[in-house]
Every structure is written in structure tokens, then in C-alpha cells.
Amino acid sequence: MTGSSGAEAVVVRVDRDRCIGSGMCALSAPESLALDADGRARPVDRYADGGAELTDGLAEAVEYCPVEALALHSAHGGYRIAPAE
Ligand code: SF4
Numbered sequence: 001m002t003g004s005s006g007a008e009a010v011v012v013r014v015d016r017d018r019c020i021g022s023g024m025c026a027l028s029a030p031e032s033l034a035l036d037a038d039g040r041a042r043p044v045d046r047y048a049d050g051g052a053e054l055t056d057g058l059a060e061a062v063e064y065c066p067v068e069a070l071a072l073h074s075a076h077g078g079y080r081i082a083p084a085e
Contacts, residue, residue, distance in 0.1 A: 009051030009075035012043045012058060018069035025061035025070060032058040033070075041069070051075020 012032055021039035025032075032047045032055065046052045054072065062070045062082050072081040 007053050010047070010054045010058070010072050010081060011049070011051045011075050012047045012062065013071045013073060014041045014043060015069040015071070016040050016042075018067045020067055020069075022066055025065055028064070029055060029057035029061040031055065033061060054081075 014033070019040040021035065021041070023035055023039075023041075025041050026035050032044055032052070033041050034044055036042050042048070047058075051074075058072070059082070062072050068083065071083065073079065074081060
């Protein structure tokens, strides 16, 4: 468990083969996701490795990615949180 809120730390994974570079996730969750030089999304460092707090913006980004290229996982244990399988 990391952070002071007691909330479960999460990481976000990007399926870069699916990502079409719409940029929606980087707009709704700029603290968690950014666009690479090739125009596709990538998690910012703490959401790629180690994990950080799940924000409303990140949950929204995962839910609304138009090609379902984003997935939330527990930073500890690795199980998938969203979207549901
Ligand atoms: S919302 Fe989905 S398709 Fe758009 S940049 Fe983010 S991961 Fe890629």
C-alpha cells in the first residue's frame, strides 16, 4: 500500500497496438497519461511502475477510451480492476 489516503495504488497499462492517439485520456487524466512523440498514449512514470492513487480523471479515461486500449491494474498483486473482463 502506498500513499497516505489508504486507497489502493493502481497502475495503468496502454495497449499501444490498439491506441489510435485520440488524446482523450491525456486530456482527462494528464497526471496519469501522456502522449508520446508517435502520438500514442503512455502512462506517466508513477502510474507505470509502483502505482499511485486512482483519480476520477483516470477512471474516466479508462472508461471512455474509444478503442478500449487502457486497463487499470492493482499495483500490488497485479489483478485487473477495469474494465471488467
Ligand atoms: S483515449 Fe485511448 S485511443 Fe485515445 S490516446 Fe488514450 S489510449 Fe489512445
